[in-house]
Amino acid sequence: xxxxxxxxxxxxxxxxxxxxxxxxxxxxxxxxxxxxxxxxxxxxxxxxxxxxxxxxxxxxxxxxxxxxxxxxxxxxxxxxxxxxxxxxxxxxxxxxxxxxxxxxxxxxxxxxxxxxxxxxxxxxxxxxxxxxxxxxxxxxxxxxxxxxxxxxxxxxxxxxxxxxxxxxxxxxxxxxxxxxxxxxxxxxxxxxxxxxxxxxxxxxxxxxxxxxxxxxxxxxxxxxxxxxxxxxxxxxxxxxxxxxxxxxxxxxxxxxxxxxxxxxxxxxxxxxxxxxxxxxxxxxxxxxxxxxxxxxxxxxxxxxxxxxxxxxxxxxxxxxxxxxxxxxxxxxxxxxxxxxxxxxxxxxxxxxxxxxxxxxxxxxxxxxxxxxxxxxxxxxxxxxxxxxxxxxxxxxxxxxxxxxxxxxxxxxxxxxxxxxxxxxxxxxxxxxxxxxxxxxxxxxxx
Amino acid sequence: xxxxxxxxxxxxxxxxxxxxxxxxxxxxxxxxxxxxxxxxxxxxxxxxxxxxxxxxxxxxxxxxxxxxxxxxxxxxxxxxxxxxxxxxxxxxxxxxxxxxxxxxxxxxxxxxxxxxxxxxxxxxxxxxxxxxxxxxxxxxxxxxxxxxxxxxxxxxxxxxxxxxxxxxxxxxxxxxxxxxxxxxxxxxxxxxxxxxxxxxxxxxxxxxxxxxxxxxxxxxxxxxxxxxxxxxxxxxxxxxxxxxxxxxxxxxxxxxxxxxxxx
Numbered sequence: 001x002x003x004x005x006x007x008x009x010x011x012x013x014x015x016x017x018x019x020x021x022x023x024x025x026x027x028x029x030x031x032x033x034x035x036x037x038x039x040x041x042x043x044x045x046x047x048x049x050x051x052x053x054x055x056x057x058x059x060x061x062x063x064x065x066x067x068x069x070x071x072x073x074x075x076x077x078x079x080x081x082x083x084x085x086x087x088x089x090x091x092x093x094x095x096x097x098x099x100x101x102x103x104x105x106x107x108x109x110x111x112x113x114x115x116x117x118x119x120x121x122x123x124x125x126x127x128x129x130x131x132x133x134x135x136x137x138x139x140x141x142x143x144x145x146x147x148x149x150x151x152x153x154x155x156x157x158x159x160x161x162x163x164x165x166x167x168x169x170x171x172x173x174x175x176x177x178x179x180x181x182x183x184x185x186x187x188x189x190x191x192x193x194x195x196x197x198x199x200x201x202x203x204x205x206x207x208x209x210x211x212x213x214x215x216x217x218x219x220x221x222x223x224x225x226x227x228x229x230x231x232x233x234x235x236x237x238x239x240x241x242x243x244x245x246x247x248x249x250x251x252x253x254x255x256x257x258x259x260x261x262x263x264x265x266x267x268x269x270x271x272x273x274x275x276x277x278x279x280x281x282x283x284x285x286x287x288x289x290x291x292x293x294x295x296x297x298x299x300x301x302x303x304x305x306x307x308x309x310x311x312x313x314x315x316x317x318x319x320x321x322x323x324x325x326x327x328x329x330x331x332x333x334x335x336x337x338x339x340x341x342x343x344x345x346x347x348x349x350x351x352x353x354x355x356x357x358x359x360x361x362x363x364x365x366x367x368x369x370x371x372x373x374x375x376x377x378x379x380x381x382x383x384x385x386x387x388x389x390x391x392x393x394x395x396x397x398x399x400x401x402x403x404x405x406x407x408x409x410x411x412x413x414x415x416x417x418x419x420x421x422x423x424x425x426x427x428x429x430x431x432x433x434x435x436x437x438x439x440x441x442x443x444x445x446x
Numbered sequence: 447x448x449x450x451x452x453x454x455x456x457x458x459x460x461x462x463x464x465x466x467x468x469x470x471x472x473x474x475x476x477x478x479x480x481x482x483x484x485x486x487x488x489x490x491x492x493x494x495x496x497x498x499x500x501x502x503x504x505x506x507x508x509x510x511x512x513x514x515x516x517x518x519x520x521x522x523x524x525x526x527x528x529x530x531x532x533x534x535x536x537x538x539x540x541x542x543x544x545x546x547x548x549x550x551x552x553x554x555x556x557x558x559x560x561x562x563x564x565x566x567x568x569x570x571x572x573x574x575x576x577x578x579x580x581x582x583x584x585x586x587x588x589x590x591x592x593x594x595x596x597x598x599x600x601x602x603x604x605x606x607x608x609x610x611x612x613x614x615x616x617x618x619x620x621x622x623x624x625x626x627x628x629x630x631x632x633x634x635x636x637x638x639x640x641x642x643x644x645x646x647x648x649x650x651x652x653x654x655x656x657x658x659x660x661x662x663x664x665x666x667x668x669x670x671x672x673x674x675x676x677x678x679x680x681x682x683x684x685x686x687x688x689x690x691x692x693x694x695x696x697x698x699x700x701x702x703x704x705x706x707x708x709x
Contacts, residue, residue, distance in 0.1 A: 260605025261555035333651030383640030405518030422644035430508030431474040441504040444453035
């Protein structure tokens with residue numbers, strides 16, 4: 001009878017639809033990231049892999065803030081490990097089986113028991129996270145850039161997790177009750193399948209319920225749980241929560257050099273070498289292929305001028321604000337917030353992405369500079385690298401600030417007046433102050 | 447001060463056909479800023495005292511380009527860099543020591559790709575090397591038992607991972623080393639980096655150097671030890687702003703070593 005297979009067919013349709021929708025989002029994500037300029041981040045594969053294992057998988061930077069760090073590790077472990085159970089749920093859904101991994105016997109009991117304990121710990125952690133965000137006045141969650149959607153987004157994610165964990169435990173509790181009552185399809189001759197250290201305490205809730213009612217509860221919880229997970233998967237692209245996937249590539253491709261080393265622009269090197277070469281002919285025709293080496297513009301005024309790693313980072317950022325909390329400019333009340341630099345970059349990139357989705361040309365009315373990030377923010381940075389060091393997933397907001405300063409100075413000559421004076425001094429007398437280079441050794445005679 | 451410093455130049459070494467053990471890169475602040483010149487001299491006194499064979503570029507030295515690069519002027523930076531590299535390479539310089547973390551970082555990290563490859567070390571690292579080799583002796587002297595806090599320069603610490611060399615020297619001085627709330631990899635900037643030294647700060651609640659000085663004052667030190675001429679200026683201004691200049695001195699680590707030895 002086809003009707004017997006209806007739930008399985010329905011589940012397959014939902015599953016395939018969710019996967020297709022997710023694939024569509026992944027392809028927009030890849031398209032948007034590839035709008036960025038090229039940058040070499042495929043070298044030293046071994047070192048990159050180790051860093052990814054340590055920082056992304058091992059969460060090594062999370063625990064510098066111990067409370068948030070440990071809570072995060074619980075939720076992270078819960079997420080990763082409970083996903084093993086999702087695999088069983090999906091197979092059961094497709095094949096119409098009941099706890100197909102049950103044949104693992106004692107191992108299975110340990111697994112299900114672990115999932116339940118983790119689910120409870122995740123539930124508690126998420127509640128603490130919610131309190132930290134909404135009740136306790138923690139400065140990094142009160143910043144201007146979090147008002148509106150970012151705050152709601154963060155809360156939706158927490159609500160999602162609460163609902164998923166409650167559904168998971170309800171499903172298990174109803175399942176246990178059904179097994180205890182010897183319900184067909186649920187009960188096994190081998191005894192109780194799985195162990196239920198947490199959900200067993202929910203059994204009194206089902207007192208006096210018929211098997212039919214219990215099946216409805218169990219099935220409802222099962223369906224809402226798995227559909228919830230599929231919705232959550234597809235919510236990622238629209239939320240700050242993409243870091244659960246992108247933290248890994250972002251750490252892998254992150255900068256491995258000393259933080260103080262800023263990249264040199266090759267196009268400038270060629271120009272300067274030519275200027276300093278006494279044998280160069282100033283009236284020589286430019287080489288036929290020479291023109292292409294010079295970028296269209298120096299620095300960045302919009303997201304396409306940034307490199308793909310910076311754009312990947314914009315999607316990876318989960319807006320935790322550890323960067324901003326460490327920023328000396330932000331701590332002293334300046335407008336600069338490294339977190340906002342990343343959020344603005346993503347918002348602008350999404351704006352361009354939605355233009356592209358509609359098949360439009362990229363509108364040039366808006367750009368990252370001025371429309372999103374103000375000059376006041378850019379000039380407040382001391383380049384101290386505290387934000388870069390603080391990021392648990394290898395994001396470098398400073399590199400974006402530097403690229404945008406480069407645009408302001410090299411394309412627009414729009415540096416603050418005092419800085420122009422200092423630079424003129426460097427040009428004229430090789431020091432940022434107006435002292436003669438010939439006096440450079442006077443200190444030795446004073 | 448009767449200084450009688452011996453400060454040979456690379457030009458004079460070349461004329462004699464000699465090569466010094468190390469080139470001392472003085473930097474703009476170390477050459478021109480009145481406060482920073484004292485640091486330069488303290489360092490030279492130590493080098494003279496233990497007969498380290500060094501030379502300076504003197505009038506052939508020019509800004510490394512650090513403030514220009516961090517202000518966004520890549521062109522000016524590379525002009526400065528290439529000019530300096532030409533000079534350094536002409537003298538076949540192998541090893542450079544500098545008392546400025548900004549010069550240190552730029553020459554060490556940003557010059558190699560432009561053709562300037564040298565061993566570059568910060569003066570605190572160099573002094574530690576000399577100490578390890580037994581060429582320099584550091585003893586407690588006047589700072590013994592005194593409460594000292596070290597302010598990490600961003601471009602020595604976070605930017606290049608050196609937190610211990612200056613602290614090791616301070617420990618050799620037998621001081622009571624106390625750490626501020628933000629230190630080492632979490633060290634708070636003095637507010638001068640990224641060319642901020644040469645411009646007014648953006649609007650905010652307070653200046654970064656005041657904020658940092660407050661952290662230092664909290665641990666009640668007798669000396670705030672620094673390892674950067676710009677940090678030194680910022681912290682000195684901060685201490686004055688807090689009217690603590692009679693209780694708290696701001697000194698470079700190298701000045702403390704020179705003072706301890708009565709140089």
